[in-house]
Amino acid sequence: MGDNDAVEPMDTSETPLFWYYLEDCGRWHRFEDDPDNPLRSEDIERYFRRNSTGVLIRQSSNRHIEIDFSGQEGNCCCFMAPPVLWEWVDPTCPYQLILLSEVSAEYQTVAKYVKTDGLLDRSIVSISRIQNMDLWDMYCLKKKQLMRNQGVKKIQEKRLFHGTQIRNVESICKNNFDLRLAKEGVYGRGIYFAKHASYADQYSVSSTDPLSLYGGETQGLQGQNTKVIFLARVMIGKSTVGQMYMKKPDGVSSENSYDSCVDDMTHPNIFVIFDPYQIYPEYLIRYKLW
Structure with a gap:
């Protein structure tokens, strides 16, 4: 002026x-x-x-x-809000599995992710949205921390797949992925995710068991052979090629700051995360075997 x-x-x-x-x-x-x-x-x-x-x-x-309002300046406020697609949120529940309608845009979007590589030729039985306010808050706080520490306004995120056993679904929905259970892998000792559902399918174990959910509820298909994979929202941030000995993305050096490991820097298909707070398990996909 x-x-x-x-x-x-x-x-x-x-x-x-x-x-x-x-x-x-x-x-x-x-x-x-x-x-x-x-x-x-x-x-x-x-x-x-x-x-x-x-x-x-x-x-x-x-x-x-x-x-x-405490500790805030002017008209700033903290709002504990769920994502816009969440519905029927019950804050008294550790988590909720909301079964998506096959005709909904949300269902179609997730189904497209599953079939994007054209290799997972399976029949989707159900897609459920995972609503866990505690895990969502932790994910958001971690994102803010990374942006603040790195002095950036955006952290790279991806939706990635993880295959597992049906018996692990309850624990993941309630407590997130457990790094303590991670085994040594080719690209480090962390939690592995895949760009394509067909790769995660290799680590999903078929079962005739129903899904055991919070509160003693079950989602049916008992007696039918099915598998499950998660579609998670993952903060990959800055990546580096992983090595078997790594227990964190920085390896043994603190000179460079990385947030995840990958199999290939040019065309990554596998992502390894060493901090569960960088993960939000967003959808559970159940599908039949032919």
Whole structure:
């Protein structure tokens, strides 16, 4: 602004105030833009003016919202929000498996991921969305930490596949992948993910057992031979070629900072993660064998 530029006073008496929340790890949304959100900007502003260091809590049929004003500056707030596609969120459950409708756009998108390489010629039995608020919060916090530590505004993420046994589904949905169970592999001792479902299929073990879920529930097909794979959201960040001896992506050197290991830098198909907080198990796919 030059010396001759005049500053025109603004009349803000009729200007509406809007509050925004940070959702899906990085996108800002106005509260009014979410029809399922029980809070509106005027409600938040009214509470904030009464108690600028308090915690506003609202509970609805499918949302649990906490806005912590303490330690925040100006009109910043913390909003514990699930991803936009989540529904019927029950904060009292460790996790929920939401069975997707075959006609939904979400189902079709995930199914396309499964069949993208044309090699996994299997019949998909079901696709379920995994809703675990605790794991989602940890994933988002880890993303913020990496961005802050590396001084960047974006961390590379991918949706990748992991094959496993049906008996491991409950633990992964509830507690995430367990690095303590990782065995030494060609590209390091970490949690392995694949770009293509057909590769993850090799590590999925067929079973006639039903899925045992939280609360004693089961998802059927008992007696039918099926397999499961996870489609996870994974922060791969900066990658380096993995080596068998590695227990972290930096290897034995601290000169370079990496977040994951891969099989090939030019055309990676395998990704190894050494920190479970860089993983969110997003979908469970169950399919039949021919």
